[in-house]
Amino acid sequence: MSYDAASARNERAASTLRQADRTFWGRLVNWSPYRAFAGLIGASPRRQFLILALFPILWVLTQHLGPMIQMVGVSFTDAYPVAAGKEQHLTLDNYARFFGDSIFWMPFFRTLFFAATFTFCTLILTYPVAYYLARHVSRKNQMLMLLLLLIPFWVGEIVRTYAIMILLGNTGAVNLLLRSIGLIDRPIPFMYTSFSMGMGIVYLTALYMLLPLYSALEKLPKSYNEAAADLGAGAWTRFRRVTLPLTIEGISSGCTLVFLIATGFYATPVLLGGPSTTVFAETIAGFFHVAGDEWPTGAAFATIMFVSALIVTVVFQRLMSALRKGDVK
């Protein structure tokens, strides 16, 4: 009897396997090229890593580094695109043009200054939000709150920039409110100033700051602050001596992301900025709009901005790293 039961079980298992063999995946697993490929991958962990990493590496090379390498290449030429009957030569003139003409320095340094200032403003504004979210909202509601904060990011940068225009215009919501409560008689000209541009950039980059901060704060055990409180530390001291130093990594990541994004913004400064807020991205775009052989100059200027932003970021990261280690008080 028991023999019969075991035999039936084996028969059922064999039947299941036969059915599986008839499915797509079953046939794939038994397909000899697939088996050879699987054997090749599984032969060594090193090979396994290389094959699995192949697609991401190709993606990064072709989609991320490729265009940048192309841009750097173009920046060393005297003509691009090359018109019929013309020849392309290598040159450093495009870089010399930046260093030789001071009119380009103002938008360049203004961009770095604006990016640093707006990054700091974003940090100051988003830290309390991230703190509240990570420390005071129940874990059950945190995802819901994050989702709510993500809603503005469902639409594109231009639409959100126009939303700022609707808010800050002379007939915008802010001026209407101030007039309706009798605080002003004439509209305050918020638009086309460094304020409107800054507000736009802070609004557009806030999430890039918020998420690393939230991540750092969320990982911080509550017991640390409780221990500090037990030892007599006040709220400000607990924040300054415990919370802030232990979230330096989040601050560092958030600031780096926001700073790099802010240096490259184009549409927002164009739409919200004024005559005295021209940033370097607008100067660069100007070279690409002009008909003729100006693309190489635009590419050289873009390379200069890119390298400068990286240098500032590296210096900032070093500073943050030193702060983390306690080398800088």
Added chain:
Amino acid sequence: MTNLSLNRRHLLKAAAIGSVALASPAYLRRAHAAGGEVNIWTYNNFVPESFKKQFEADTGIKVNVRLVDDQGKQFNLLAAEQPNPTVDIMTVAGHRFLQFIDSDLLAPLDTGRLKNWGNINPTFSESDWSTIKDNKWGAPILSGMEVLSYNTDYVSAEEARTWDTLFSEKYANQTAYIIQDMMSIIMLKMGYDGNMVEYLDKPEEAARIVEEAKQFLIKHKPLVRKYYDGGAEIQQMFVNQDIVLGHSWNGPAAALINDGFPLDMTIPKEGSYGFVYTYNIAKNAPNADNAYLFLDAILSSPEIGAAMTKASGYISTYKDASNHLTDLEKKSTSFTDEELSTLQFFRAEANKMKYGLIDPAVEAIKAA
């Protein structure tokens, strides 16, 4: 009041669309069912939607429109694609022809293949700028000009008769302009040739004049609210009442006037510049036959020209197109003889020298 005028405009627009649809088939029915596609680079509203649908239905040719917003970008795109461009028809401003022709990007236009060439007003089709190297290079479709637009609730017609009002303390931080275009206008206002053709053999004189215009704009920089680039931007600023007057192209201003906004425009007494948009066929166009069929179709009736004016605000180059405009549309696309007497057309002969001087000056003004 606004709602009433908008409704009326929509009603008139619907009537215009209907008339275009009615007018087109008479010509298009004669066209062979060619099939395939035609690729067009043009500005927003330059191909009336009703015409496009009718053309596609009658010929089987799919019309692919790619919107452009800048002549320079268009030039660079085409230069990058040659000798195998993806575009058949592009929209070049008349004063930019030379640059495209010198770079071998355009095909000469065979007007013999366009039965409706005669429907264009000869003022545009036969003018001196339209014939270069003994060839026609484009079919003029719309005409534009640099104007002073102003909100009639705040600025009087008398004040708007001079460009000086744009730089007055009275309207400080309530003005806007395109710097590159203003450089030509300022040179004209100062009594110089803004086209710089007169200084082709005098580069030092040209440099001095550009420097003078640059210094003028730098001096008046604290008074301007915004340097802008596109027509939609100045429309937005007028609607939001961020500005009350500004330099603009007539098209975007006319569109606001037709929407019932309290706006008017003028060519100030110091003068201004005009330009003509043309449809051109790209060299090595992949669908050249379809491109000619499209051009002949779009030139076939004044109603189509009027529809282009209604949609874009620019002035139609077609004979009798104004007969199909409403009184308000006629008003928004016409100027007095006194205004027109000071209007000149942009010229291309000195463009290389002119923009070689103006482009750095513009950067300097922005940086100042």
